[in-house]
Amino acid sequence: MSKINPKDIVKNCIQQIKSIHLNWIEINAYLFKWIPFSVIVGLIVGIVASLFDLALIKINALISNHTAIIILYALFVATLTGILSKNDERMMGPGINYILSRDKNDITFVSFIKKTILSLFALAGVFVAGREGPSFFLGSYLSSSTANIFKISEKFERIVGLIGAGAFTAALLKAPLGAAVFVLEIRYVNDMEYEGFPQVLIASIVSYSVFAFLRGKHSLLTINGNLNWHIPTLIYLVLTGIFIAVASYIFISLYYFAKCNSAYLKTTIRPLVGVLLALPIIVTLAHEHNLHLISASVNYLALTKLSIQLIPINKTILLILATMLLVSLTVGFGISGGLILPSLIIGALIGNGVASIFNLNPTLFALSGMAAFLSASAKTPLAAIILVLEISQTDLIIPLTTCVVVSYILSYGVGVYSSQKECKLKLNQN
Incomplete structure (x- = not known):
């Protein structure tokens, strides 16, 4: 074994340092x-x-x-x-x-x-x-x-x-x-x-x-009360993620079915036809004064309501279906609006429903449901977790992540945004 010269070591290290430079x-x-x-x-x-x-x-x-x-x-x-x-x-x-x-x-x-x-x-x-x-x-x-x-x-x-x-x-x-x-x-x-x-x-x-x-600096959601969770809670959150994966598939299918059918109508009458079909749902939700669903895009009060009170499961199921149909017949037919809020509302309803069935904390499950449904429908798991944490100003990283991962994986292959690409590599290959 040759003897190592300390001077050579120092010289070599200096050369490596010289190769490090700011761009x-x-x-x-x-x-x-x-x-x-x-x-x-x-x-x-x-x-x-x-x-x-x-x-x-x-x-x-x-x-x-x-x-x-x-x-x-x-x-x-x-x-x-x-x-x-x-x-x-x-x-x-x-x-x-x-x-x-x-x-x-x-x-x-x-x-x-x-x-x-x-x-x-x-x-x-x-x-x-x-x-x-x-x-x-x-x-x-x-x-x-x-x-x-x-x-x-x-x-x-x-x-x-x-x-x-x-x-x-x-x-x-x-x-x-x-x-x-x-x-x-x-x-x-x-x-x-x-x-x-x-x-x-x-x-x-x-x-x-x-x-x-x-x-004003106030958050979109006003969340108060106990948000403590335990390891067994994650089992129910996994179950919530499974329900949301199935629900997201139903919602995306309804949305694109409505959008596909609306494409056969003239542009000038397309939104009107959709709204005429949706009027019974609009009127019904308008009478749900306690939940503020049809004014959610103005004050987001609906998300707070769904996060702080338990709703009977039969009513929850009807509200989920009504929201899915309403969004499909309005936004799907051309009404100007986004799909994050509907995703948050549907997710909150599903989370609230699970909490209602098992007598659990509605706030914890509604917030987890929001993040999970947004992740499943938009295929943005990281953004979904951060977004819900920001708008609620809570510290629920583990529960939200658990629910998000399950719903994201089990809904893989379907998404509400048709222009999404698989990844940059496949985009460049095309």
Whole structure:
């Protein structure tokens, strides 16, 4: 064995240290381009999202609980949606699939205005629809418009769109980290958009901060009481995950069956036909004053109600089916709205149902159900856990993860977003 020369060791280590260096090109890109851009986008989106939220509250205040008013309002929104979507079907439905399926953002100012108007009326009451669908569309436009001022290359257009989408979603859901992870996780079933994480997170935090300053810092859910859990509780959470996996398959099948059938109708009458079919459900849910289901997109009070009180199991099953059908006949037929809120509501109902059957803590199981159903339907397990923890401000990482993993695995292969890819590798191979 040859003798080791200490000087050679030191010399070799010095050479290795010399090979370690900072990537100043990337650092400069972040310091002088991406960070300022993300901050500006966050500021703009935070202000626009605040005005959007304020408008929702004002419009909702004009809608009374009188059955005739509810019916007329639903028909008005459906008719308006058909008219404004006549030559632009991008105005219909969630908007996420459109953003996911394109690397180039070609949203015009006119489309932005039309989508804003339709989303405001659709989310102001009557329909069970989420804010994140329009958030993707509107946020992407604002971010892309800002990118033109910063002269950001078109090769980054996909990341630019995600920055705005994450910022708008973060503000309206009051969940900056959950929204950032959601927009980066939603494109793929088995992968994430890691390249844009710092930019999306910065914009989401800034947007949320502006929104919280202008509209209040309170969380979407008001959760009080005991949330303690024990190891045996995980068995019931596994059972909840199994139920949710089955329910998510039913919901996704209903949604795409309705969407497929609606495609054979003219664009101008498609939303109206769906709403006419859904009117009995809308009127029925409107009379469930205690749960606030049809105003959930305005104040999210329904999620709090489902988390703090046990509902009889027979009523829970009817509400689950009613919500699935309502979303399929409205959003599936083109009403502007997202699918996160419906997923959270259905998940909360299933969790509440399990808690009711076994006399368990409704809050623990409703929150776990929310995360599990969102994970199963959107194929975003990490975002689902973070999002529910943020909107509820609770510490339930283990129960939520247990339920999420079960529902995600057992529902693998089906998802509510048709533009999702398996992973980046398979996308590149195509």
